[in-house]
Amino acid sequence: MLKKTRRSFLASLLAFLSLPNVSKGGLLASPVKRNHLRPPGAVSEDLFAAKCVRCGRCAEICPYHSIRILDIRQGIFAGTPIIEVEKIPCYLCMKCVEVCPTGTLLPVKMEEVRMGVAVINKRYCITWVGQALCRTCYNVCPLKEKAIKLDQLRPVVIEENCTGCGLCTHSCPLNPKAINIEPIYAFRKR
Numbered sequence: 001m002l003k004k005t006r007r008s009f010l011a012s013l014l015a016f017l018s019l020p021n022v023s024k025g026g027l028l029a030s031p032v033k034r035n036h037l038r039p040p041g042a043v044s045e046d047l048f049a050a051k052c053v054r055c056g057r058c059a060e061i062c063p064y065h066s067i068r069i070l071d072i073r074q075g076i077f078a079g080t081p082i083i084e085v086e087k088i089p090c091y092l093c094m095k096c097v098e099v100c101p102t103g104t105l106l107p108v109k110m111e112e113v114r115m116g117v118a119v120i121n122k123r124y125c126i127t128w129v130g131q132a133l134c135r136t137c138y139n140v141c142p143l144k145e146k147a148i149k150l151d152q153l154r155p156v157v158i159e160e161n162c163t164g165c166g167l168c169t170h171s172c173p174l175n176p177k178a179i180n181i182e183p184i185y186a187f188r189k190r
Helices: 002-017 045-051 057-061 072-077 095-099 136-140 167-171 184-189
Strands: 067-069 081-084 116-120 148-151 154-157 179-183
Touching: 057 067, 057 095, 116 154, 136 148, 136 167, 167 179
Parallel strands: none
Antiparallel strands: 067 081, 116 179, 148 154
């Protein structure tokens, strides 16, 4: 009888560990990574899962469908909102902040939003390597000349003014992307 119980336990454990998010850092690993961001005005990631009541109002109100709700595979983060900027960037309409009932998303002015910071990979960017002239990231930035400038026709991100909206990443014609958004808390830890 004991062998069967151990065998059942080990089979269950093996099945659990084969879930996508478990084997790559555990159920407690944050879902926020490069190009995956919390909505504007979000409290710090260490408070987010505890404060968010998973009502889904932010995703429902988003007119661009930028916000999606994480599924059960995300463990304690299941039901919380995230923006995958490569798929759909944040257009900073701020409607999500208005409907958050718990203060998990706090009111903030558009130019003060800090979801992440754009980082240009100068080894991939065709303008930086001299293959062609591309101004896509510069052209789509809502804070042109504040968050991104051109230096000798090459894009340069002004970190302290970048909102992390992801319009630049979403619009970058390259694959892999030459400009990516690092979540702001991860960027500050470097």
